[in-house]
Amino acid sequence: MIPHIPLGQWVSDLIDWLLDTVPWLFDAVSAVMQVLVNGLTDALVSPPPVLWIVVFAALALLLRGPWLALYTVLAFLLVVSLELWVETMQTLALVLVAAVIATAVAVPIGILAARHRAVSVIVRPVLDFMQTTPVFVYLIPAVFFFGVGVVPGVVATILFAIPPGVRLTELGIRQVDREVVEAAQAFGARPGQVLREVQLPLALPSIMAGVNQVIMLALSMVVTAGLLGAAGLGAVVVRAVTQLDVGSGFEGGLAVVLLAVFLDRLTAAFGHPTALSRLVRARGRRVPSGAATAAREPASVGERQPA
Amino acid sequence: MPPVLGVSGLTKVFGAREQEALRLAGEGLGRDEILRRTGATLAVHDVSFAVERGELFVVMGLSGSGKSTLVRLLNRLIEPSAGTVEVEGRDLRALDDAQLRAVRNEKISMVFQHFALMPHRTVRENAAYALKVRGASAAEQRERADWALETVGLLERAGARPAELSGGMRQRVGLARALAADSEVLLMDEPFSALDPLIRRDMQDLLEQLQSELSKTIVFITHDLNEAMRLGDRILMLKDGRPVQLGTGPEIISAPADDYVADFTSDVDRTRVLTAGDLLREPRLTARLGDAPGDVLRALGVAEANGAYVLGEDGRVAGVARDDLLARALQEGRSALGPRELVPDYATIGADRPVVEFVHLVGRHAVPLGVVDDDGRLLGVVPRAAVLDALSAVPVRGRRS
Numbered sequence: 001m002i003p004h005i006p007l008g009q010w011v012s013d014l015i016d017w018l019l020d021t022v023p024w025l026f027d028a029v030s031a032v033m034q035v036l037v038n039g040l041t042d043a044l045v046s047p048p049p050v051l052w053i054v055v056f057a058a059l060a061l062l063l064r065g066p067w068l069a070l071y072t073v074l075a076f077l078l079v080v081s082l083e084l085w086v087e088t089m090q091t092l093a094l095v096l097v098a099a100v101i102a103t104a105v106a107v108p109i110g111i112l113a114a115r116h117r118a119v120s121v122i123v124r125p126v127l128d129f130m131q132t133t134p135v136f137v138y139l140i141p142a143v144f145f146f147g148v149g150v151v152p153g154v155v156a157t158i159l160f161a162i163p164p165g166v167r168l169t170e171l172g173i174r175q176v177d178r179e180v181v182e183a184a185q186a187f188g189a190r191p192g193q194v195l196r197e198v199q200l201p202l203a204l205p206s207i208m209a210g211v212n213q214v215i216m217l218a219l220s221m222v223v224t225a226g227l228l229g230a231a232g233l234g235a236v237v238v239r240a241v242t243q244l245d246v247g248s249g250f251e252g253g254l255a256v257v258l259l260a261v262f263l264d265r266l267t268a269a270f271g272h273p274t275a276l277s278r279l280v281r282a283r284g285r286r287v288p289s290g291a292a293t294a295a296r297e298p299a300s301v302g303e304r305q306p307a
Numbered sequence: 308m309p310p311v312l313g314v315s316g317l318t319k320v321f322g323a324r325e326q327e328a329l330r331l332a333g334e335g336l337g338r339d340e341i342l343r344r345t346g347a348t349l350a351v352h353d354v355s356f357a358v359e360r361g362e363l364f365v366v367m368g369l370s371g372s373g374k375s376t377l378v379r380l381l382n383r384l385i386e387p388s389a390g391t392v393e394v395e396g397r398d399l400r401a402l403d404d405a406q407l408r409a410v411r412n413e414k415i416s417m418v419f420q421h422f423a424l425m426p427h428r429t430v431r432e433n434a435a436y437a438l439k440v441r442g443a444s445a446a447e448q449r450e451r452a453d454w455a456l457e458t459v460g461l462l463e464r465a466g467a468r469p470a471e472l473s474g475g476m477r478q479r480v481g482l483a484r485a486l487a488a489d490s491e492v493l494l495m496d497e498p499f500s501a502l503d504p505l506i507r508r509d510m511q512d513l514l515e516q517l518q519s520e521l522s523k524t525i526v527f528i529t530h531d532l533n534e535a536m537r538l539g540d541r542i543l544m545l546k547d548g549r550p551v552q553l554g555t556g557p558e559i560i561s562a563p564a565d566d567y568v569a570d571f572t573s574d575v576d577r578t579r580v581l582t583a584g585d586l587l588r589e590p591r592l593t594a595r596l597g598d599a600p601g602d603v604l605r606a607l608g609v610a611e612a613n614g615a616y617v618l619g620e621d622g623r624v625a626g627v628a629r630d631d632l633l634a635r636a637l638q639e640g641r642s643a644l645g646p647r648e649l650v651p652d653y654a655t656i657g658a659d660r661p662v663v664e665f666v667h668l669v670g671r672h673a674v675p676l677g678v679v680d681d682d683g684r685l686l687g688v689v690p691r692a693a694v695l696d697a698l699s700a701v702p703v704r705g706r707r708s
Binding site: 177179180182183184185186187188189190193197198201202 | 379382384408409410411412413415416417419420421422423424425426427436437440441484488494
């Protein structure tokens with residue numbers, strides 16, 4: 001006979017123990033998340049929608065081009081006319097906070113995994129576990145630790161969104177041309193310099209693809225977060241489901257899709273050479289030594305054309 | 308004084324059972340056998356050489372012969388398993404990380420096969436990289452980088468990015484980056500292998516010219532023996548990570564150490580490697596101004612020759628005494644060789660000139676081609692037979708049935 005292993009019991013004991021031992025930790029995390037999400041929501045909701053629509057369109061124009069700008073204006077005007085602007089902005093705030101935190105956690109882990117084989121070996125199965133665990137399983141400990149509301153939603157979203165960020169960061173750094181790394185080392189660069197001056201810049205497109213994935217996954221968690229009582233489009237959809245209200249369910253779902261397309265196209269542009277080189281160039285101009293270079297450089301035609 | 312770069316017993320094993328592999332390698336086992344027994348790869352085994360200031364030292368071998376590993380052992384990009392590397396008498400393996408970085412930054416520069424430029428930086432920023440790492444001021448970085456770019460003929464593209472340049476230009480940037488560091492030792496890992504043949508020739512010319520001006524201590528890796536022969540002062544032949552022969556180009560061509568080397572040399576364009584000095588023979592007969600025409604004519608008869616070099620007091624070639632003119636001098640009763648008996652029926656060449664430059668001069672005159680030193684003194688002659696012999700010679704060991 002195979003003895004019963006009380007694995008579930010152990011996990012729930014562990015959670016109880018954590019709650020008893022470091023309750024202040026969860027309170028602190030909860031408070032910080034609350035402040036971040038609420039602050040961002042207020043900033044997005046307080047001014048008239050037109051202001052933010054103009055800002056979003058300007059971003060789209062700068063990073064991607066006129067078509068995305070046009071889409072942005074139309075999509076957000078539609079959202080306003082559906083009277084879902086506030087919910088959409090609440091969702092955007094949740095997604096942005098979760099994505100920023102997830103990226104802040106994922107990129108350093110990805111860097112470590114790329115530099116140290118041991119870290120990679122440990123991290124990989126953990127990521128597999130995180131990606132294959134059903135989404136709702138995240139929700140249970142999140143609710144235990146943080147109750148209901150927006151915070152457990154953000155926490156679950158962060159956990160769910162981290163894996164692609166880690167994977168694509170590690171992959172990006174590993175794919176950097178070995179000779180270029182060697183060249184930096186051969187001229188006496190310190191490991192930190194090699195990372196900053198060679199590996200990260202060259203891995204940036206891949207890292208940005210990771211960030212894009214992080215944002216999309218975060219968005220896909222919105223409805224789930226709505227189940228936990230987080231305000232926003234998720235709540236709209238959940239309410240529609242419980243009330244069997246097909247019309248408002250469709251409207252809520254459409255708003256999610258419109259937001260998703262906007263975020264995806266916008267952030268995909270980060271990994272794109274055009275946007276990338278513009279950002280790099282803009283940064284270079286601020287450095288005094290680069291100023292003369294940028295000014296003397298007539299066109300750099302090759303760079304502007306997408307490779 | 309120690310050599311600029313001294314390497315002794317340098318060995319590298321990749322794999323877990325390093326010590327065991329080292330022991331087996333010491334017993335003379337081959338790479339395959341060691342791999343089979345220990346799972347470790349013997350990349351480089353027991354390589355020793357010393358490179359003097361201003362010398363261009365070529366390491367030559369096929370892919371897999373360990374040459375790329377060897378060059379990376381020289382600046383410890385790859386950590387040696389055994390042996391020492393000394394730069395100006397300092398053992399690199401005794402240095403801690405910070406000291407090693409300083410040595411890499413100031414003493415040893417490297418040029419890479421695929422250029423290894425930073426695509427997100429301008430040509431000038433790439434060239435200035437070593438100085439940036441060193442913490443030099445922006446003005447100094449710019450000044451050194453611009454000097455180096457000018458030296459390689461690329462200053463006008465200083466603001467471009469590597470992606471906008473052709474392969475040859477990119478490698479010029481790679482070279483400029485190494486020159487800007489102003490280090491004594493230059494490691495070049497197959498720097499021209501990725502370039503088109505014509506561009507490669509240009510780059511070889513550029514390197515020769517730079518070397519004549521700057522006199523760096525260069526370790527140059529290549530799998531192309533023509534390139535090795537053309538550029539190298541000395542050549543180290545590597546096979547399966549082990550040195551098989553070390554010598555000058557002509558030494559290797561004329562006496563290959565084994566079949567492996569002979570195989571390489573059979574493809575070499577000998578007319579560019581062998582020089583007049585290599586083919587030099589003692590002239591069978593020379594005369595001096597003032598000798599009796601009758602004596603010279605008799606000696607020509609014995610030697611079965613039509614003419615002989617006539618040397619002045621200082622050993623320089625004064626001209627050629629030809630049999631018909633000697634006979635007339637006898638008839639006219641002149642007793643000493645003078646300007647009237649001499650004809651300019653000869654050609655001379657410097658001892659360092661390759662065969663390709665003088666092959667058309669051979670056999671055209673009454674006397675064999677003369678080989679002279681810088682002052683015009685006759686060192687010897689190159690008979691036509693010697694040229695034909697050298698060009699047609701198949702090294703004995705390399706002869707295939």
